[in-house]
Amino acid sequence: MSSFVLAGARILGAEKTDIVITDGVVAEVGPGASAPGATRIDADGLVALPGLVDLHTHLREPGREDAETVESGSRAAALGGYTAVCAMANTDPVADTAGVVEQVYRLGRDAGLVHVQPIGAVTVGLAGERLAELGAMADSAAAVRIFSDDGHCVSDPRLMRRALEYVKAFDGVIAQHAEEPRLTAGAQLHEGEWSARLGLTGWPAVAEEAIIARDVLLAEHVGARLHICHVSTAGSVEILRWAKARGIRVTAEVTPHHLLLTDALARDYDPVFKVNPPLRTDADVAALRAALAEGVVDVVATDHAPHTVEDKECEWPYARPGMLGLQTALPVVLHTMLDPARLDGPGAETPGGTEAGRLDWDGVAERTSRRPARIAGLAEHGLDPAPGVPANLTLVDPAARVTVDGGELASRSRNTPYAGRTLPGRVVATFLAGTPTVLDGKAQL
């Protein structure tokens, strides 16, 4: 295997140093560190982070390869600085058997761009009627630990209780898409000022909050791990704060889009802004940023949801919900959450102004890499570059500003809500187990 020297990198934004990678691991760190025959990578001033880990990615394979494949989604992930992604189960066929999760796992391994960790469905066919073969998926080659019916809520409390009981045995976790379906029938966007003005059926905050409240109580009762997908409201944050203070084993994610965008973007009926849960209000955005800074919301997860032009560029009520995320997640997090003093170079858009706390690079690494890796049980990921650690890392240029162009993204789909926006930070290189998957901002496979 080959060796690399990342010369002049700043680990988590610290002073410049040299990082030597040999045989898939970080061999040495320190000024002047080198190895015979190593390829020198100019990383002068670039910030080295542990490779990002996404707990929530839709790769669409099997079934909707016209929207994304494991390979195209893996490429988008590597270009976004990711070394591991968890692939949601709402494929066709659904990932509800050992056979399907092993298929996705192998496709990921063959693509070789990121570690693809399949998530298993909680219920057969996501139908919410009976439990899928959770044990068989856990015991399979894919070693599934996260189970989710994402796209659908496990709304039957009895089934949710049984799923929590089942996964407790092997320290698995149920990732809930919190949406009380009876409160969101026909819903198109956040229930509030904009749904009223546009005359579209609203998706009330309480539909999310009611399920989170119920499920943290169920998790406490069972003593099992619960993860809440794409938290989107200020009220959800309050319930999570209460549950964590009580010692309930709950973790939660927020998406980049819920940290930046609001329901006012629906004003021109452009369905690129249609997503589940919907974009909320400024007050919700502020509460989510504060919660992420505080740690009440643990991690950022993309909910990368590619959709074809036919499924997305149509009238709002007919468009599928969901937006791309993998290649823009880190820039959005840096824009909304990083202390601007830690970004070199000129200001991009006005930084997203939260009074309630800003992150440093270590805080960014914690929420985009270390904690998601721990939640998913990915022992080789989410580790700061240090001697002996698997070389899963990414190099970010904190001085770069990039204007998003949907047509230039690696995804097979182009439903990015950030087209035309200029955001800070550019992923220059990504290493997966010591092999460069991205160099000079270009995918290597």
Ligand SMILES: NC(=O)N[C@@H](CC(=O)O)C(=O)O
């Ligand atoms: N987020 C979305 O709006 N859509 C997701 C499903 C989901 O995450 O609920 C999808 O699969 O397209």
Ligand SMILES: [Zn+2]
């Ligand atoms: Zn969902």
Ligand SMILES: [Zn+2]
């Ligand atoms: Zn999703």
